[in-house]
Amino acid sequence: METIKEKLLQLKEKKTLRLLLKSIVILLLFGVVSVILLFSLVYFEVFGKLPNKEELTSIISEEASLIYSSDEVIIGKLFAENRTNVKLSQIPTHLKEALIATEDKRFYSHNGYDGQSYARVFFRSLLLQDASGGGGSTITQQLIKNLYGRQYHGFLSLPINKIKELIIASRIEKVYSKDEILLLYLNSVPFGENVFGVESAANRFFNKSVNELNIEESAVLVGMLKANTYYNPRLHPENAKKRRNTVLQLMNSETYLSNEDTNSLQKLPIVLHYNNLNSNATAGYFTYQVKKKAMELIKTVNETSNSNYNLETDGLKIYTTLNYDMQQIAEKAVKKQLIIKQQQLDKELASNKLKNKWLHKKQFTENDKHKRTMQLFDWDSTKTITGNKIDSLWYYDKMLNAAVLITNPKNGAVISWVGGNNFNTLPFDMVLSHRQIASAFKPFLYATALENGISPCDYFENEEKTYPKYENWKPQNADHSSTPDKKVALWYALIQSMNIPSVNLYFKLEKEWLIDTCKKLQFPEITDDAPSIALGTLDVSLLEATRAYGAFANKGEMKDVYMIQKITDKEGNIIYEEIPQKAEQIFTKESTQTLTTILQQAVEQGTGNSIRNTYNIKSPLAGKTGTAQNYTNAWFMAYTPNIVLGTWVGTSKNDVHFTSGKGSGSSLALPIVANILKEIENNPELNEQYLTPFDIPEEISSKIDCAPYREKGIKGFFNRLFGKKK
Structure with a gap:
């Protein structure tokens, strides 16, 4: 009896096993058929068009246009994506090795997709739930994702996008060599902070070109690719260092680095030279004006030459008139003067209780009195305070602002343009603001x-x-x-x-x-x-005033100011070049020479004499101060035959100001010009170029x-x- 029961049980188990095996086979077949069907649907473009060979051949990564000073310093970028492309010869070998060791060690042996990586993902990442198992995408597939992005297809989004990347990757491998694919990837990969491509990343984090990177810097950048915010060396230096050391170890595993080199490099600190042209830009106000003007010029070029240049994507080069050294000198002079004068104004405002008068003129609600944490502009860093809207408005209403415009009167070229204290926090350009002259x-x-x-x-x-x-x-x-x-x-x-x-x-x-x-x-x-x-x-802008004083410096002839010398495409072909403008004769030569003689005496013994007596400026100079009623606006205009220096200082709305002579043109604006001139006098090249005698x-x-x-x-x-x- 017992034997029959056992046999029945065995038969039942065999039947169950057969059913289980049958179910598994059916599921596997269903899965295979589903994958084949899904693959076919993607291949035949049911879920969207796939790029063909011709389209893949014409891949051009978007590239930022660069703005250069007259002495060829990059002072700005114009981009849809912050990207600067480089050539293969500019990529260091150690950067390629770091990338391959970390992201795709079989890069040179697969055809765009890696079967071993898929198997690893299936068993380790999916079955064993091992988060350290890594991803299955090759460098080629990652390139496809960077170039074409991913579309939403509901719950099938991931498999559909993965299949698309696999198909396109296999196609692109037939169009480009491995090194060309590597270059396309390095020119398009995102590094966070709206930075795309390794050249832009090298400039942002190390203030150097990609061909100047050393091994440990390359490892930092490659390490960021896993999670560009979490491993950002500026935001999270400890995370970045650990990830860098992992990259170095992977390079060692692939025999790109010796044990000795790996150990010594892993001990080094990360040394950044962070360079964000957008958040901490010298000449931020100027580059903004250049962008506006360049867009107008490119539009005209496109219309007249039947071209299709794009300022944000075509890697154009915009060469400006601005002298980088002079710009730094001017910004330094503004900062030095305003820090001193702001302290004096704050002290004066505290003693005369002007804030109460200011409060009476404003209309505030109870909401405006609620306390909160705020970040305010400060000369040395962003200032964090706990206050309300009233505190914030008072802080900025009593803040002294300055503008400096320096031009060449002979041709109208802008040499320096300081539109205010900080372009990012105070973007209104005071060079263009109309104030009582x-x-x-x-x-x-x-x-x-x-x-x-x-x-x-x-x-x-x-x-x-x-x-x-x-x-x-x-x-x-x-x-x-x-x-x-x-x-x-x-x-x-x-x-x-x-x-x-x-x-x-x-x-x-x-x-x-x-x-x-x-x-x-x-x-x-x-x-x-x-x-x-x-x-x-009369209300006049500093731009208008400086241009007009140029007529005195240029023997009665006035030239309109300009900022752009030329624009080239990324191959260096000139697509726009400034044509020397015809001057307008405003005054006779004799009248301007007579007036210049008088304004030279204004510097020697008149209202501008502190430039000699206090600041000990020796160079030939003509100049005139300006102090508006109630000390609301302070001006100082000065010139030689080769340079015009215009300066304005005041508060943003004129309802808060000095009530003493400390707010006069000679006290508030003149020292900025004096400090600029002092730096020029100490620089033999600038001195010879700009501080020429009157004839x-x-x-x-x-x-x-x-x-x-x-x-x-x-x-x-x-x-x-x-x-x-x-």
Whole structure:
């Protein structure tokens, strides 16, 4: 009886086993058929088009366009993806070895897909759930993913995309050599931070080209490919070092490195030279303007030559007029001055309780008073504070901003452009902002007078007067002085920036003469007849003012400013080149030489004399300060025959400002120019290039050889008749 039971049990077990085996076979067959079916559907493009041989042959990786300074320093990039392609000869051998050892050690033996890797993934990663088993994608398949991305197909997304990559990888292996595939991969692989390609990554993290990388730096970059944020050496240096050492060990396993070299390299620290042209860019304001202008130029080139250049993807090279050394000097001078003056302004604001007056003008809600953590711009680093919206607004409203524009008056080339304190946090460009130009306008009034027959030695009243026609306006000199018994010479009134004689000069001129001058200078239109225009109430941008002062430096001829010298394609062929522009004659040569002689004296003994006395600048120079009403805007404009330096300083909205002479043009703006000039004087090459002497004939400079003052009345008459000439 027991034997029958056992036999029945064995039969049952055999039947169960047969059913199980049958089920497995059916499942396997179903799986194989499903894979074949899915593969066929993908192959015959049911799930989307696959690139053919012709399309694969024409693969061109997008490449960032580069912006160069005139001394060939890269100062900016324009990109859809931050990528700069390199040639195979530029790739170091150790970088290729690190990549192959880490990502695809059978790269040179497979045909785009690796059967051994698939088996490893199936058994270790899927069956044994071993996370360290690694992926199954070859370098070729990863390249396909980088180039074409992955599409969404519901729950079948992963297998469909994997099959697509396998098919395209096998095709691309028939089109390109292994080294060409390696190059395409290295030019397209993402490194995080919106950086694509190994050349851009080498520049970002080590501030060098890929061919300059050493072994340990190559290992860092290859290590990032596994997880470019987690292994980012700037954000997570410890993770990056561990991953780098893993890459070095894999290179050792493939006999690319000896044991001794591996051990010594693994002990080294990671030394970064982080270089982000977008977050910490010298000339950020300038490169933004260059991008706008370059887009206009490329559009015109495409329309006129039937081409299709793309500024963000075609690897163009934009060569600008900016001098990198001068730009650094200007930015350094701005930072040095504003740190000092901001402390003085903060102290003054604390003592005069201006913040309370500011608060009364604003309308805040209860929401604005809620505390939160904020990051604010600071000169040395980002400043983190706990405060509310009111604190943030006050912080920025009382912040001093500065703009510097330096040009070559002979051709209009921009040498330096500082649009503000920091482009990323304060992107509004103060070079283009219209502000009250104040006394920096007076040279244009006086030049108009010289053009119309008025002499530097003509004398004008310097006595306070009320003008009923203009709402009882009563102009005063800045120091509140006047000389009822004496008249003042025109040249002396300008170098001391006197207001009363300037108003009297305005009334002596025909208003249309001054309007015509401003129109030629491309200033904003003068819309009323208020005589206060003589004192600089017109709102002018630093760009407009610097361009106009270029006419004084260039013997009456004004050139419009330009920034781009030429644009080439990535092969170096010129597709745009600046054509020398025709100058516009604003003033006669004689008038500008006379005015320059006067403005040289403004530097020697007038409102700009601290540039000599305090800063000890020795070079030939003509200049003029400007201080707007209530110290809201400070200006200093200076020039030689080869350079014009324009500077503006003030707060963003003019409702917070100095209430003392510390906010004057000579105190606030002039020191920036002085510090720039000091650096130029100390640099023999820049000194020779920019600080050239004026070539003014003796008969012109002698035109101001007359006394500053002349007594009025009978006494003055006899003194002039019999007295000693001064």
